[in-house]
Amino acid sequence: MIRVGILGATGYVGIEITRLLLLHPGVEVSCVVSHSFAGKKISDVYPHLAGITDLYCEEMDVASIHEKADLFITALSEGISSEVIPLLLEKGKKVIDHGGDFRYKSVEIYEKWYGKKHTMPHLLGRSVYGLPELYRDSISTASLVANPGCYPTCSILAAAPLMKNRIISTDNIIIDAASGVTGAGRKTDLPFQYSECSQNFKAYSVSTHRHTSEIEQEFGNLAGAPVLISFTPHLVPMKRGMMCTLYANLKKRASTAEILSIYEEYYKEEFFVRIMPEGRLPETKYSSGSNFIDIGVVADERLGRVIIVSALDNLGKGAAWQAVQSLNIMCGYDETTGLKVPGLYL
């Protein structure tokens, strides 16, 4: 039984992690930190947790917070992260962070896409990119894991077999993506009001979204050479769910069946990656409320192009659930502990 502290527990990612860990047989949630709701029962802030926990939200005392748990999951605004994370690591604690700071190997790329100085560049060497399907071994011994972005998780797992097997040309890759509204977090901004975003569909951050650079980093690692991509996110009027539709030109003709067999081979040991049978494609409801990612393949032989469609729950495999997957690996638990749950469908 390890003690876990959740710093930033009342955002949407934080509360989903809390919900999951309250059910996790190997974890005691020993502290939940929320600046906005310090002093309140978490079940008064989120009444779906009533009857399940009597935890109170705490204000964070940076100097002593390390005493409260063995492992910390941080979903904090950036200013606070740089105060507390170095200290936690210094005290020998393990950390799984949700910010962008530790996802990059290059400070320059981070600073260019995030438009600001990196405050903890000395920690980049220690951090591991928390995508278990690619970095399981490193995660198992890491003290600092950077939980990937939702779009990057959905994109990287969609493309990894293509990249690794060098069957596509890397200079015309388009990723057209779409996310449910919880991806924006628990904000009160006007564009995320029900009356503004219900019954509405829009593109945003076209050609400038930060996740572009995160995807390009990992695509480059997989391909063994730099890769630049077009990435366009859209906002879908639904709570949970994310889809990436990826287009790439095939180096040589291949059928859907041939490419599918490459995917099945590549992911044959992966519990949370489901390859759809030929002729079927993912829908977000299949993985909603779960840690699964579903991947479908269509080879367009007319055009010599492959189209990959991937779907996951932006709060699931795209955030909270994937963090718990890494936690399991870091703690020596079976990787599926507390996560062996099908999607909701309804």
Add this chain to the structure above:
Amino acid sequence: MIRVGILGATGYVGIEITRLLLLHPGVEVSCVVSHSFAGKKISDVYPHLAGITDLYCEEMDVASIHEKADLFITALSEGISSEVIPLLLEKGKKVIDHGGDFRYKSVEIYEKWYGKKHTMPHLLGRSVYGLPELYRDSISTASLVANPGCYPTCSILAAAPLMKNRIISTDNIIIDAASGVTGAGRKTDLPFQYSECSQNFKAYSVSTHRHTSEIEQEFGNLAGAPVLISFTPHLVPMKRGMMCTLYANLKKRASTAEILSIYEEYYKEEFFVRIMPEGRLPETKYSSGSNFIDIGVVADERLGRVIIVSALDNLGKGAAWQAVQSLNIMCGYDETTGLKVPGLYL
């Protein structure tokens, strides 16, 4: 480990039961029957179950179906129920049924509200109304449990403390209710098409809904005298969730706090009934994806009236999850086994 057969597994209630029981530590799902999809993998029909189960849907052979499990959960159309349920009971099997047939003590009332002959009146004496908070002991020894309707569950638990404590007059009770669309089941009727029921709200079956009679039966049992009610259901453009708003005139003035203390006392041993603190009311998202029912109380002292607001998941405590709660009781398991899950909220 008991073997459970699910007859009618590919309707919305059936598939939710299947999803739950696949995760249940004391249950082996030994057979899933679906007339429409016999011969198909259930995960091809419902891809959210891929990676979790390799079960195939079976056609039902009435003569031998009893061999396939120890306990059967039936969510069948009516004609088939009367063929198979008597046989299962004869063979010593336990049955939890989702039809209206076994919920009534009076054949006359059933026949009046359902507009047809009852085909198994001889079994009514054996059947127990599967509302654990009211009939836990009888359920524990029952071989035939009638899982209650969703509106009745939501209404009866909302009103039981008032009825039992005789603090309301029973001649002006109004229940105004609302349900998400999954309550209509997996039908392809025009009114349940997305384009027809999204962004739309409507009342239906006003003064004629069958559940009226089921609620009246149980209200009568609780009050010790016949009770007639107005019951008006509405359709809400959401998938899951149900709310009842109940109005009743108080026999004598009482404050919200006084009535709340009656509720807290009445339900103090009930894990799945959550009484909201004064000044707060349920929202369907608190119990969505769970077996909880949330109940809020407002005494309107100006009018001498009490308003009770109750919410549950129509597929959760209103159907599939409550069936598993009864299953746990019937099998001697801890009543919360497999069900100790908070709502989804998001």
Add this chain to the structure above:
Amino acid sequence: MIRVGILGATGYVGIEITRLLLLHPGVEVSCVVSHSFAGKKISDVYPHLAGITDLYCEEMDVASIHEKADLFITALSEGISSEVIPLLLEKGKKVIDHGGDFRYKSVEIYEKWYGKKHTMPHLLGRSVYGLPELYRDSISTASLVANPGCYPTCSILAAAPLMKNRIISTDNIIIDAASGVTGAGRKTDLPFQYSECSQNFKAYSVSTHRHTSEIEQEFGNLAGAPVLISFTPHLVPMKRGMMCTLYANLKKRASTAEILSIYEEYYKEEFFVRIMPEGRLPETKYSSGSNFIDIGVVADERLGRVIIVSALDNLGKGAAWQAVQSLNIMCGYDETTGLKVPGLYL
């Protein structure tokens, strides 16, 4: 051609009025005031108006605003109303206001339900309650019209024939109501965020909603004696639309057909009131995007009770469109000018 100024044009009611009046053949929108967006083109704030108008939002200069139009429609926060409305009237301008201030005949009732002092009690004698179906003649000569609340419009028109014909007892009237989210206005409060209110249903302001008192005032006028009611609003996950389900005990038995004929007679001259045929009930999509209110009747002969179901668009007949209906009457235009539009359905 009259010149109309819209004060508070960028809220949801204001922008719907603007949209309507830009298409109105007898109106020139001569000024749109918006504190938040002063100096911006209104089509930059609301791009659906691009190509239709080049109007700019103005800041309000209280001293000179009266020069900008002949008639003003005000949808302002309360503090500002009391500064500007008296001045406009003094200058001989006509005003249609959307606040609660001028809807009441009794200062005491207003102050009790709104919890504050009335700032313009001297104007109550001049103001007319802007429900054309009840007060058409007074509106035609009024200089100050109080546009009714959405729930009151939906409730009063639903009950008027019952009240006026004295066929119900007035001591057990329940109105259970539901509204789409635009009813909350263009706010950025957390409960109205998409992720919070999509796929969710809840009751709010139970027994305390201000509109209760507005409904009671008009019910009292119709019945010729004081009437107290229970009124419970709910929030529906949809943008537009409102429904009231009203329960009342009949003084003597009556069939649905008999009550329907009373409604048809009562509203036989009213273009915007549609009585549903027997056996059919309103759905909000029928009137969404229009000035219609639909009313359905069910007599529950078993209980001696009548249930009235009424539906309208909370931004339509419940707010903006009704204001334009009053404007037409005040200006001597045909009452349906610019409003003879069916609902959207889709």
Add this chain to the structure above:
Amino acid sequence: MIRVGILGATGYVGIEITRLLLLHPGVEVSCVVSHSFAGKKISDVYPHLAGITDLYCEEMDVASIHEKADLFITALSEGISSEVIPLLLEKGKKVIDHGGDFRYKSVEIYEKWYGKKHTMPHLLGRSVYGLPELYRDSISTASLVANPGCYPTCSILAAAPLMKNRIISTDNIIIDAASGVTGAGRKTDLPFQYSECSQNFKAYSVSTHRHTSEIEQEFGNLAGAPVLISFTPHLVPMKRGMMCTLYANLKKRASTAEILSIYEEYYKEEFFVRIMPEGRLPETKYSSGSNFIDIGVVADERLGRVIIVSALDNLGKGAAWQAVQSLNIMCGYDETTGLKVPGLYL
């Protein structure tokens, strides 16, 4: 005043046309044909039309239908089209058709993508592709207009300035598109049930959608050379609205402002095409309920690529409203008659 007959009036496109034409000052709706609802008042089938029209749905008598109107709008299943359209033309009537049959110049391409024989190839020479922004003059004298598909309208208008000005290479064009559910029509198929498609996002018909060929035909005409594209539609959980996100490689570097000025020039006379200012992109709510198409441009100078985002209402400019635009042109009315309406936004 021309008399218009609507054949197939009770589908979603048909009823939207009916709604529009009932308000059109130059049109008398002289007959509405619906096989499914023949003999019923159309306002009983679609109650939003109550109070607006007393029209009855008729069964179609092929031999005499031509007598009922001067111009016919057909939204029929294919078998019936080929029976009635040739006859109408023979009798000198004008026809605007919604099927795919008359949109193609090449019988081969039609037959390849539709997978069946063309039944009226002799009429292809007479038919005009009903996209007024490209074919206004031909439409003005046409007797047979093929109303374009929704995705093609959204794609072709998005790309026309790029194609016509030869500033993109045509061999790597990707169109990633998304549509609201009314695009599927008034069907009762399971995938379009609320419980199946609410809170869900999916791709469909990947690399095989018929509209691909329609887009390629018109792209080829504009570019003066054959063009092949990838086209991927997605289903969005909303009623109305459509978006295309188009990716193309620029022949030489260009800024967003430079490309925008090309668009502004190209569409400067077009009332229904709105070019978004730099830094802003369309959202479907801007054009929902209108005949507008909104187009936004982003040049990604890092990649030498341009991304065009276009949005329209699939029932508006994508179907019913565009048909009325063509009707106006064919009848010599001002092109905006009955269509000068802003989007709904809410």
